[in-house]
Amino acid sequence: xxxxxxxxxxxxxxxxxxxxxxxxxxxxxxxxxxxxxxxxxxxxxxxxxxxxxxxxxxxxxxxxxxxxxxxxxxxxxxxxxxxxxxxxxxxxxxxxxxxxxxxxxxxxxxxxxxxxxxxxxxxxxxxxxxxxxxxxxxxxxxxxxxxxxxxxxxxxxxxxx
Numbered sequence: 001x002x003x004x005x006x007x008x009x010x011x012x013x014x015x016x017x018x019x020x021x022x023x024x025x026x027x028x029x030x031x032x033x034x035x036x037x038x039x040x041x042x043x044x045x046x047x048x049x050x051x052x053x054x055x056x057x058x059x060x061x062x063x064x065x066x067x068x069x070x071x072x073x074x075x076x077x078x079x080x081x082x083x084x085x086x087x088x089x090x091x092x093x094x095x096x097x098x099x100x101x102x103x104x105x106x107x108x109x110x111x112x113x114x115x116x117x118x119x120x121x122x123x124x125x126x127x128x129x130x131x132x133x134x135x136x137x138x139x140x141x142x143x144x145x146x147x148x149x150x151x152x153x154x155x156x157x158x159x160x161x
Contacts, residue, residue, distance in 0.1 A: 007114045007135050011128035015097035015108050026088070027054045028095045031062065047076065049099060051092040061088040065096050065108075072100055074110040077119070089119070093126035 022028060031052040047064035054060060060083035064076035074096060079088055097108055110128060112119040 005135060007133055008111045009114055009120060009123075010109060010111045010131045010134055011123050012131040013097060013108050013110075013126070013128040015101035015105060017098055017101040019098045020091055020094040022091070025056050026091070027057075028052065028092065029054075030099075048072070049096060050076075051096045051099075053088045053092050055083055055086070055088070060086075061092050063089070063092040063096055065100060068109075070109075072105050072108045074108060084118075087122075087125070089122035090126035093123065093128070097126070 029052050031050045046066060048067050049065045051063045052059060052061070059080070061079040062077065063074055066073050066075060074093060077089060077092070093110070100108055108128075109131070110123055111134070112123060114120075114133065
């Protein structure tokens with residue numbers, strides 16, 4: 001039995017319906033299974049919506065929004081290495097937040113490991129604020145990839161407002 005303990009930042013944002021400014025040569029869209037971007041960037045299973053960022057028509061970044069009992073959680077984000085450092089991650093998060101706000105969503109969450117400084121910078125640049133740090137414990141056999149994720153300490157209820 002393997003036990004791993006980790007810490008994650010939880011961020012929260014009240015989304016606004018205004019779409020972010022998009023730099024020249026950059027486009028954003030929501031991807032479906034017939035989208036060619038799926039060959040490069042995979043839409044996470046169960047996603048309510050996605051943001052696919054293209055640079056010069058080439059898929060560069062994807063982020064997704066998921067339904068959760070406590071609210072909407074953004075995740076499944078990936079930027080292709082050649083496109084990193086261009087602000088595509090915060091752009092995608094702001095775009096998803098605007099789409100969610102237009103659907104009546106009033107609060108959006110996202111989290112990242114405390115070790116992931118680049119993701120934290122992108123999340124803050126997208127207008128999120130730190131809500132809490134959560135310690136989680138993963139218990140399970142590594143070889144089978146079965147994990148029981150449980151929050152063992154939190155300053156607030158996880159995702160409950």
